[in-house]
Amino acid sequence: MAPSFDNGNSLFEFVVQDGNGVKGHKKLLNQLVFREVALEYLKTSTKMVRRITEILIGNLGVILEDSSKVVDALTSLKMVNMNFYPTCPSPELTVGVGRHSDMGTLTVLLQDGIGGLYVKLEGKPDAEEEWMEIQPIPGALVINIGDTLQILSNGRYKSAEHRVRTTSTQSRVSIPIFTVPRPTEKIGPLPQLVERDGVAHYKDFIFQEYMNNFFGKAHEGKKSLDFAQSSSA
Numbered sequence: 001m002a003p004s005f006d007n008g009n010s011l012f013e014f015v016v017q018d019g020n021g022v023k024g025h026k027k028l029l030n031q032l033v034f035r036e037v038a039l040e041y042l043k044t045s046t047k048m049v050r051r052i053t054e055i056l057i058g059n060l061g062v063i064l065e066d067s068s069k070v071v072d073a074l075t076s077l078k079m080v081n082m083n084f085y086p087t088c089p090s091p092e093l094t095v096g097v098g099r100h101s102d103m104g105t106l107t108v109l110l111q112d113g114i115g116g117l118y119v120k121l122e123g124k125p126d127a128e129e130e131w132m133e134i135q136p137i138p139g140a141l142v143i144n145i146g147d148t149l150q151i152l153s154n155g156r157y158k159s160a161e162h163r164v165r166t167t168s169t170q171s172r173v174s175i176p177i178f179t180v181p182r183p184t185e186k187i188g189p190l191p192q193l194v195e196r197d198g199v200a201h202y203k204d205f206i207f208q209e210y211m212n213n214f215f216g217k218a219h220e221g222k223k224s225l226d227f228a229q230s231s232s233a
């Protein structure tokens, strides 16, 4: 179920009612009922993200001294976006959100029923690239792997490249929660994986540097990862 209020209004309707997405939500945050539902969504998602991160790291077959500390380090910062995509008279001439991957560990994305989110299928050459629409399913959340997990796993997990198109007939709302490392956190491939692979595909860096690079440029597919590329790989 999408997060909803006692009177049956969903978070989506609340964002749309205000008319203009991002501009409106600051005002809405001061309204108690909105704040409670948004915080509950954030709290339960945070718990889920911690659990999924634990499982994904466990799957890498590495032994960590204190895995809950690693999970903390990877997920301690949360950012909530409220995206409003107005109808567009010529959707073929515009982009809702350009192709990109998210920079953090995991993204939890709640989308309304309109559709328009596409993910690029892995493993196809650029000339034959294929995109799949992530059809909205009522009550379902989309979970995206972000660049941080790709780097940490020395390339085993791939961050999802995605984009959003608009339509001429229906506006759309999505509410992603980005879980990302603290800006001061040192990020890099897990040493046990580097040892196993005999190569580090990514360098170590402070996450703030990654954020600066990510936000300093327009989206261009997975180019954001170039920043972390190791010169020895």
Ligand SMILES: O=C(O)CCC(=O)C(=O)O
Residues within 6 Å of the ligand: 081, 083, 097, 102, 109, 111, 117, 162, 164, 173, 174, 176
């Ligand atoms: O609106 C969506 O479905 C996705 C938005 C998105 O990719 C983002 O905010 O990073």
Ligand SMILES: [Fe+2]
Residues within 6 Å of the ligand: 100, 101, 102, 162
């Ligand atoms: Fe995204």
